[in-house]
Amino acid sequence: MVKTEQIKVETQGNCDIVNITEQVSEVVAKxxxxxxTVTVFNVGSTAGITTTEYEPGLVNYDIRAAFEKIAPExxxxxxxxxxxxxxxxxxxxxxxxxxxxxxxxxxxxxxxGRWQQIILVDFDTRPRTRTVxxxxxx
Numbered sequence: 472m473v474k475t476e477q478i479k480v481e482t483q484g485n486c487d488i489v490n491i492t493e494q495v496s497e498v499v500a501k502x503x504x505x506x507x508t509v510t511v512f513n514v515g516s517t518a519g520i521t522t523t524e525y526e527p528g529l530v531n532y533d534i535r536a537a538f539e540k541i542a543p544e545x546x547x548x549x550x551x552x553x554x555x556x557x558x559x560x561x562x563x564x565x566x567x568x569x570x571x572x573x574x575x576x577x578x579x580x581x582x583x584g585r586w587q588q589i590i591l592v593d594f595d596t597r598p599r600t601r602t603v604x605x606x607x608x609x
Contacts, residue, residue: 474504477605480601482593486564487593490589499581506578512606514604517565520569542563574589
């Protein structure tokens with residue numbers, strides 16, 4: 472059986488990190504599937520999905536600092552030359568993170584570690600309403 476739902480996530484951009492664990496858990500609970508996998512997929516090319524411990528040091532500093540080192544905001548990007556915009560770094564950072572995550576569902580629950588949460592990271596340069604597709608197969 473396959474069930475697909477979407478959630479909307481309001482973001483501020485500029486490496487805004489949003490904990491979406493509760494919304495994904497609600498989608499899984501609503502599906503009535505006790506065993507399977509949920510794939511969580513961001514629609515768009517300037518945000519990504521992963522897991523982390525959602526704590527202030529990581530969320531407010533460490534993750535941002537790491538992505539800034541890898542793909543700095545003020546570097547030169549051909550994307551910006553082509554499209555005359557300001558989010559070349561956003562696309563590169565999101566590509567490195569990836570748009571999706573699969574989480575096993577066991578006994579109707581996400582199999583996350585005690586301190587592990589699902590996060591959406593919005594790298595774009597402005598606030599957005601993100602669409603996240605949650606597809607449960609079980």
